[in-house]
Amino acid sequence: MAAGPSVLFLTLIALSLSLIPLPAIANARELIRGGYWIVSNFESPESLNSTFYTHLICGYATINSSTHRISIDPSDEQHFANFTAIVRQQNPSVTTLYSIGGGDANDTDFSSMVTNPTRRGAFIQSTIQTARRHGFQGMDFSWSGQSADDFAGISNLFKEWRAQVEAEVKTVGEKKLLLTAEFGYAPDPNVRNYPVGSIRNNLDWVHIMVQNLEPSKFMEPESPLNDPEFLSNTGSGVEAWVTVGKVPREKLVLSLPFYGFTWKLANPREGYIGAPVTGDGELLTYHEIKDITKGAEVVYNSTYAVNHCTLNGSVSVIFDGPEAIRAKVSYTTEMNLGGYYVWQIPFDDNGELAQVAAKEQGEKQRRMKRRQRVLAGAISTAVFLVIFLALGGFYWIRISGLKRPKGLLVLVGSMKDRSRASNLRAEDIEGSGQFGDNNLKVFSLEEIKKATMGFSIQNKLGQGGYGPVYKGVLLDGQEIAVKKLSQTSSQGLQEFKNEVQLTGRLQHVNLVRVLGFCIENDEQLLIYEYMPNNSLDRYLYDPARKNVLDWSKRVEIIQGITQGLVYLQEYSRLTIIHRDLKASNILLDSDFRPKISDFGIAKVFSKSGAEANTVRIVGTIGYTSPEYLKQGAYSVKSDVYSFGILLLQMISGKKNGMIYGPSGDFSLQEYAFELWQDGQGMEMMDACLDDSSSSCKLLACLRIALLCVQDDPVDRPSMLEVASMLRNETAVGLIFPKRPTFSFRRLQQQQQQQHQGVNPAAEPAVLQPEFCSVADATFTEIVGR
Numbered sequence: 007m008a009a010g011p012s013v014l015f016l017t018l019i020a021l022s023l024s025l026i027p028l029p030a031i032a033n034a035r036e037l038i039r040g041g042y043w044i045v046s047n048f049e050s051p052e053s054l055n056s057t058f059y060t061h062l063i064c065g066y067a068t069i070n071s072s073t074h075r076i077s078i079d080p081s082d083e084q085h086f087a088n089f090t091a092i093v094r095q096q097n098p099s100v101t102t103l104y105s106i107g108g109g110d111a112n113d114t115d116f117s118s119m120v121t122n123p124t125r126r127g128a129f130i131q132s133t134i135q136t137a138r139r140h141g142f143q144g145m146d147f148s149w150s151g152q153s154a155d156d157f158a159g160i161s162n163l164f165k166e167w168r169a170q171v172e173a174e175v176k177t178v179g180e181k182k183l184l185l186t187a188e189f190g191y192a193p194d195p196n197v198r199n200y201p202v203g204s205i206r207n208n209l210d211w212v213h214i215m216v217q218n219l220e221p222s223k224f225m226e227p228e229s230p231l232n233d234p235e236f237l238s239n240t241g242s243g244v245e246a247w248v249t250v251g252k253v254p255r256e257k258l259v260l261s262l263p264f265y266g267f268t269w270k271l272a273n274p275r276e277g278y279i280g281a282p283v284t285g286d287g288e289l290l291t292y293h294e295i296k297d298i299t300k301g302a303e304v305v306y307n308s309t310y311a312v313n314h315c316t317l318n319g320s321v322s323v324i325f326d327g328p329e330a331i332r333a334k335v336s337y338t339t340e341m342n343l344g345g346y347y348v349w350q351i352p353f354d355d356n357g358e359l360a361q362v363a364a365k366e367q368g369e370k371q372r373r374m375k376r377r378q379r380v381l382a383g384a385i386s387t388a389v390f391l392v393i394f395l396a397l398g399g400f401y402w403i404r405i406s407g408l409k410r411p412k413g414l415l416v417l418v419g420s421m422k423d424r425s426r427a428s429n430l431r432a433e434d435i436e437g438s439g440q441f442g443d444n445n446l447k448v449f450s451l452e453e454i455k456k457a458t459m460g461f462s463i464q465n466k467l468g469q470g471g472y473g474p475v476y477k478g479v480l481l482d483g484q485e486i487a488v489k490k491l492s493q494t495s496s497q498g499l500q501e502f503k504n505e506v507q508l509t510g511r512l513q514h515v516n517l518v519r520v521l522g523f524c525i526e527n528d529e530q531l532l533i534y535e536y537m538p539n540n541s542l543d544r545y546l547y548d549p550a551r552k553n554v555l556d557w558s559k560r561v562e563i564i565q566g567i568t569q570g571l572v573y574l575q576e577y578s579r580l581t582i583i584h585r586d587l588k589a590s591n592i593l594l595d596s597d598f599r600p601k602i603s604d605f606g607i608a609k610v611f612s613k614s615g616a617e618a619n620t621v622r623i624v625g626t627i628g629y630t631s632p633e634y635l636k637q638g639a640y641s642v643k644s645d646v647y648s649f650g651i652l653l654l655q656m657i658s659g660k661k662n663g664m665i666y667g668p669s670g671d672f673s674l675q676e677y678a679f680e681l682w683q684d685g686q687g688m689e690m691m692d693a694c695l696d697d698s699s700s701s702c703k704l705l706a707c708l709r710i711a712l713l714c715v716q717d718d719p720v721d722r723p724s725m726l727e728v729a730s731m732l733r734n735e736t737a738v739g740l741i742f743p744k745r746p747t748f749s750f751r752r753l754q755q756q757q758q759q760q761h762q763g764v765n766p767a768a769e770p771a772v773l774q775p776e777f778c779s780v781a782d783a784t785f786t787e788i789v790g791r
Contacts, residue, residue: 036060037338038211038259038345039364042105043352045085054351056097058360063146063347064089066108067136069115074125075132076106090141103184104142106133107149116149120159130163130170137183144184146213154199161201168208188213192246194463202251211257211344214247216240225269225281227324229261231311231334240334242469244341250463255342262334262346262363264292264353266325275689277316279307279324280547280661291353295325306330309627328362335366446506447522454478454524454531458488467540468590472501472606477536485536486521490529501606502530508605512578516570518593518603537601539594546589546659553694557703559598560656564707565732566600567592571649571725575642581611583640586625587648589655609640628662632717643719649728650714654678657707659692675715675746682708682743712743
């Protein structure tokens with residue numbers, strides 16, 4: 007009987023373990039495949055293939071300015087009435103909603119309605135009646151407001167609407183109506199103060215319209231999934247809804263734009279994303295884009311997740327083709343979003359994109375369910391083993407005559423304390439000397455949360471492969487930058503340790519300084535000195551900011567980056583290969599002095615062996631050297647190649663990873679070589695550097711950059727030699743750059759040519775000397791004529 011409490015305790019443990027929730031495989035959440043059909047633009051939805059969708063939205067109804075009740079144009083009334091019956095002929099299980107508002111909504115009428123309780127009541131009653139009358143299963147609100155009063159009114163509207171929907175379903179023998187809304191890009195307390203609390207609590211889900219409907223003066227994607235240079239991309243918008251709005255991911259439904267824009271290029275040689283254009287862009291549906299791009303080469307840009315095509319050397323079009331749609335649908339499943347919706351369905355080309363999207367989502371869901379089954383089996387097995395071992399251990403204790411099973415209770419207790427383990431990891435790591443620098447401070451998570459205002463969107467500085475970066479202010483007033491490991495990041499503790507170990511030991515004015523770190527509650531944070539002027543890419547590619555970087559500042563930045571790399575390769579105790587040198591990893595202090603950052607994937611070598619091979623390719627496509635991508639070989643010359651690409655960007659203001667030239671088939675380095683060889687090197691230069699006194703210096707930098715991006719690492723100078731060239735201490739006038747032939751986009755084509763024995767020789771350049779200098783000294787510069 008003395009063992010009674012122990013038996014009871016173990017029994018409770020066994021029961022609690024057996025109640026661990028297993029993945030709900032049979033009831034796994036089905037993702038939304040939605041789409042908008044605007045009846046005022048098209049005759050009838052009979053041509054719509056509804057089998058590609060789970061939810062279809064018919065738009066747009068509006069508001070009667072007198073009664074503030076739902077109003078449908080008489081010419082559209084029959085289309086609304088027949089919509090559900092028509093689309094269910096092919097897909098009886100499809101759910102239909104109707105949308106209120108849209109792009110042509112009268113702002114005055116809607117504002118008047120949402121800000122008045124009586125008018126809201128009349129509106130809500132009419133929306134429910136209209137849905138039931140026309141056989142819709144829900145309502146969608148497509149007006150986001152313009153003022154603080156509007157946002158407050160919308161918040162009240164959603165709350166009252168939800169209450170009426172809940173009350174109505176109790177009086178009818180039908181399913182409860184769905185309640186959704188459509189909002190633009192992302193919530194922002196300073197610009198778009200959406201009523202996120204009411205959205206979160208009262209809507210079934212929210213449609214996020216991330217695409218741009220207004221073309222700019224530069225050729226930009228309408229909805230890039232990623233953008234390494236700017237924050238306005240789909241990923242940042244989604245994260246804002248999650249971090250700022252606290253809206254659950256499963257309530258976020260992402261838009262897929264079935265259209266694109268065409269632009270007339272200001273310079274036919276510049277057909278890259280971000281190139282200047284003349285006049286406004288023209289919106290074309292995907293169906294129209296398919297027609298005009300027949301026979302032309304359409305390129306998929308994985309950096310932005312968009313498709314791009316240049317027509318006749320003077321017109322370019324950017325749109326979401328099949329590759330872009332797959333990437334975005336894949337993103338919705340990987341980020342656990344509620345699904346996607348199409349805007350608009352009739353823009354498609356015979357359902358091509360809709361079919362691609364539905365297939366991609368279906369395949370992703372099947373893979374997720376397979377993983378869930380494996381996980382369920384593993385958990386079930388683990389639960390059984392724990393129960394078996396617990397009972398077996400207790401039996402052994404009983405027959406051994408032991409009265410107090412301390413070891414077993416400690417083992418079971420450790421399972422309870424597992425959550426505390428992560429809080430001790432920082433102390434363990436620090437105490438073990440893994441990070442090897444006593445000057446690094448271990449920050450608490452609470453301390454960093456206070457410094458960054460809870461990782462607020464207002465404090466967000468940028469987004470990298472590791473995760474978001476936030477500005478913070480410590481209690482003593484010191485400004486810091488905090489890099490936070492994203493839960494979806496491919497980088498982990500090893501990269502975290504690698505960066506702290508390296509940057510904690512390296513001391514140079516052109517390397518960013520790490521102040522400390524935080525490992526707590528599964529959070530991994532790196533704390534840096536704050537760089538007021540952010541990163542170099544923010545200035546190079548922004549038309550409004552690039553003028554800040556005049557030639558003298560760019561020279562100082564170039565020389566600073568060079569000195570930082572020389573230190574890493576020549577003067578530090580060990581040789582450091584950065585492996586991810588790019589514009590976004592060059593931070594600028596208050597005086598625009600550059601500091602190299604992000605050493606998470608850097609490699610350390612002794613002075614006797616500074617090269618290696620790997621099967622895991624990391625870094626950023628476009629900056630990585632040919633030998634690294636082809637054979638996995640990297641050395642200090644890999645960083646020289648990246649520096650060459652960066653130098654080309656510094657003098658041209660052009661993005662890497664784009665396509666250039668009259669036919670749109672040159673990489674940045676190929677385009678630079680062609681212009682240099684033809685004696686037109688100044689056409690490569692950033693227009694804001696159009697200074698006759700700098701032309702020779704710019705051409706000198708162009709030649710040095712071309713030497714750095716040679717295909718063969720043997721042909722590239724060392725960083726010490728580059729520094730000497732920039733200071734004009736080395737006679738390099740007779741070193742001729744060879745034509746760079748490598749670009750990632752054509753890597754497979756090149757491999758095929760090599761397999762066939764094709765090896766085209768580079769054309770010899772006709773060269774003449776000119777005297778010019780990067781700084782104030784003079785040396786002989788060889789330029790193409």
